[in-house]
Amino acid sequence: MNKYELAVVVNAKLEDEERAAVVDNVKALIERFGGTVTNVDDWGKKRLAYEIQKMKEAFYYFVTFESDSECPNEVEKRIRIMEPVIRYLCVKSEAE
Template identity: 45%
Template sequence: IARVGGTVEKVDRWGKRRLAYAVKKFTDGFYVLINFEAAPAEIKEIDRVMKINDEVLRHLIVKHEA
């Protein structure tokens, strides 16, 4: 996130949890919630990198209106 120009505000590691259903034959996953701030173009790059990263099974980026 910082590499593309965003700023990380908070990292909340939830730990290893059982997935609701198997994803790529995995039944457990490590959950992490990251609050960050970035421009729209930077968010597109973060999303692209998450999609090609083999260690990330699923990700979701949500806009938070303050």
């Protein structure tokens, strides 16, 4: 099992319940493809470095999970089409 970190930037105009649903969907996708979520870190609302889709702020979430090498590809395919997600990035963590 490899360790991965997934950064998800979510639209700031969403209500609390909708943002929670987006994070739950991401966790469900990871578990659906054989991964195990170890931590979800909510960084809250932050100012974007540059304007994206006429938005200047967004909510940042960092999801740490363990899975085989196929899971991140499948998760990224699904996150790409999620409308509330502005940006995402999945990277493999260094072995400790």
